[in-house]
Amino acid sequence: xxxxxxxxxxxxxxxxxxxxxxxxxxxxxxxxxxxxxxxxxxxxxxxxxxxxxxxxxxxxxxxxxxxxxxxxxxxxxxxxxxxxxxxxxxxxxxxxxxxxxxxxxxxx
Amino acid sequence: xxxxxxxxxxxxxxxxxxxxxxxxxxxxxxxxxxxxxxxxxxxxxxxxxxxxxxxxxxxxxxxxxxxxxxxxxxxxxxxxxxxxxxxxxxxxxxxxxxxxxxxxxxxxxxxxxxxxx
Numbered sequence: 737x738x739x740x741x742x743x744x745x746x747x748x749x750x751x752x753x754x755x756x757x758x759x760x761x762x763x764x765x766x767x768x769x770x771x772x773x774x775x776x777x778x779x780x781x782x783x784x785x786x787x788x789x790x791x792x793x794x795x796x797x798x799x800x801x802x803x804x805x806x807x808x809x810x811x812x813x814x815x816x817x818x819x820x821x822x823x824x825x826x827x828x829x830x831x832x833x834x835x836x837x838x839x840x841x842x843x844x
Numbered sequence: 845x846x847x848x849x850x851x852x853x854x855x856x857x858x859x860x861x862x863x864x865x866x867x868x869x870x871x872x873x874x875x876x877x878x879x880x881x882x883x884x885x886x887x888x889x890x891x892x893x894x895x896x897x898x899x900x901x902x903x904x905x906x907x908x909x910x911x912x913x914x915x916x917x918x919x920x921x922x923x924x925x926x927x928x929x930x931x932x933x934x935x936x937x938x939x940x941x942x943x944x945x946x947x948x949x950x951x952x953x954x955x956x957x958x959x960x961x
Contacts, residue, residue: 768944779935779952780887823887827944831900834879836886 737762740826740835748841753814757838759824760806769800769807770825774837780823783809814842846870850936850953858961862924865956868917869938877937877950878911878921887935893919894942926960933957 742759749755761769769786784791786798786807797810807826811818819842824835849868857863869876877892891901893913901911908927913919923930933955941947 770949772950779955780950781952782949827942830942831889831892832943832950833889834887 738835739763739828739833740824742824742835742838744836744838746839746841748843749814750843751814751816753842754810754812755814755840756808756810757822757824757840758806758808759835759838760804761824761826761833762805763826763828764802764805766805766826766828768827769798770827770832771796771798771807771809772823772825772834774821774823776820780834783822811840814840816842816844818842848936848938848951848953850934850956852956853954854957854959856959856961857926859927860925861960862922863926863930863958863960865921865934865936865958867919867921867936867953869919869936870951871917873938873940873948873951874916875939875942876913876919877939877943878919879935879937879952881933881935881955882931890921892942923958926958928960931958931960 771783772780773783774780790799795812799808821837821839823837851866878890881887890903891911896913911921935955937950937952939948939950943950
């Protein structure tokens with residue numbers, strides 16, 4: 737089983753839609769969680785950290801469920817510029833482990 | 845403020861040749877990471893350094909891969925001899941700390957797209 741698993745997608749949504757991605761992780765001792773965003777042929781960049789109580793940053797909401805070992809990302813009012821690959825990232829003992837990413841395509 | 849700088853941006857080489865990838869981390873960052881990205885396997889951590897010392901090289905595929913960090917501002921990843929299955933995008937990243945909560949996030953370079961024919 738992979739340490740971090742994501743649905744590769746693509747998720748095709750129209751502008752203005754709400755879309756959610758989930759990510760599961762296998763190591764129950766994982767300490768911290770993040771979502772990174774990667775545009776086509778570019779490097780990954782931190783989108784947001786994920787806190788135990790859940791957190792929001794504008795149109796983006798991240799949730800953590802330790803009991804079920806998954807994290808989620810909700811994007812409201814999708815924009816064309818949200819089209820990218822979203823990488824779930826989990827920090828274990830001493831290193832970050834990246835999921836393979838979920839691709840989002842937002843169309844006009 | 846300059847980000848992580850990698851060179852070359854693209855490298856095309858023939859099987860059996862030596863390949864050297866270079867990275868200059870962000871000044872002041874004490875951790876440096878080498879990742880490899882392919883469609884099939886995503887981003888895989890190859891090796892990371894903390895304060896110029898290799899901490900975990902368990903992701904290095906085999907003896908053909910080696911990495912060095914002679915000082916705080918420079919690192920290399922070498923593949924010798926290269927094989928077609930090494931074709932991928934190689935990213936270098938740096939951070940203050942290990943990129944967890946409380947640390948600075950990982951800042952990635954633009955990557956080196958390696959093609960081995």
